[in-house]
Amino acid sequence: MPDSCSDQTETEQKHSRNIITALSKLADENLTLVRSISTGLAVAGVIIIARSIRLMTKFSSPSEIPARFIERNVSIRGKVRSVTERGLEVEHIPIHVPLLSSLLTKRQVATPLRVCLAGVDLTPQGRDWLTETLKTDEAVWLRLISRQDESLHCLVSLSGGFLFNTCINEEILLLGLGRTAPLHGLDPHSRLYWRLHARLLKCELRAERKGQGLWKQENLREKVTQAIRNNTVITAIKRIIKWMSRTKDQ
Missing domain, CATH: 2.40.50.90 (OB fold (Dihydrolipoamide Acetyltransferase, E2P))
Known part of the structure; x- marks a missing residue:
């Protein structure tokens, strides 16, 4: 029983080493791709920071x-x-x-x-x-x-x-x-x-x-009042009345 457990542990360790070896080999073979991804992430980070600075x-x-x-x-x-x-x-x-x-x-x-x-x-x-x-x-x-x-x-x-x-x-x-x-x-x-x-x-x-x-529209009363004030005949009559009042006082 102990031998079987030991064999199982060795098998698991060997399997783990194989995975690590495979990943390392994949990274070595695709070194350019890994570097490109790293560069891309760095550029994206710079762009995000730059945009944030513009907002600030x-x-x-x-x-x-x-x-x-x-x-x-x-x-x-x-x-x-x-x-x-x-x-x-x-x-x-x-x-x-x-x-x-x-x-x-x-x-x-x-x-x-x-x-x-x-x-x-x-x-x-x-x-x-x-x-x-x-x-x-x-x-x-x-x-x-x-x-x-x-x-x-x-x-x-x-x-x-x-x-x-x-x-x-x-x-x-x-x-x-x-x-x-x-x-x-x-x-x-x-x-x-x-x-x-x-x-x-x-x-x-x-x-x-x-x-x-x-x-705003002027109401009828305001229009009539304004028309009377601006009427030249009525203005002339007012001036005559004022002149006559002054003459009488003198």
Whole structure:
């Protein structure tokens, strides 16, 4: 019985050595393939790290944003710095990774990005509303639509909780504080262009139907009052009455 156990153990050891020998021989015969696989994995790792670093990089100019971010309409986070004639100035907030982010941000200058509200032509009242609604350092999300010169055309969203976000572009049109405009930098024949344009146009039509903002209709009393004020005959009569009153007093 002990002899049979010993024979079985020797057989198992011999089998294990044969497997190891076969694997070693296979590796030697396919050394180039093994090296290629190792190189491929290393390159893939470098690419992943490089992409991660781009996500952790603070963008201070539209030209620094990778083209693929624009093409895929990636959303980036930022905080409002000021309201401008055409939109906003927003400081980009990159993805934070402990240790690595602190090393990268030491060499980066906090220059805000110039952001235009994609598909919206702001009115002066719209700019006033933006100033009141978006406080300094307010966190916003920028969905990148296109890049033109040194400006980004974006859908700007204000976080309203876990599930709800307020799209500033749509809100301005719903309140009648702006008009729809061409989506600069997008192909007018593309599906994205027509999908976004239809979405914004729907908001503008709702504001027009409700008489919001610039679409507000004056009621009959206001129209009559304004017509009387602007009537030249009535203005002349008022002047004569004033002149006669002065003459009488003298």
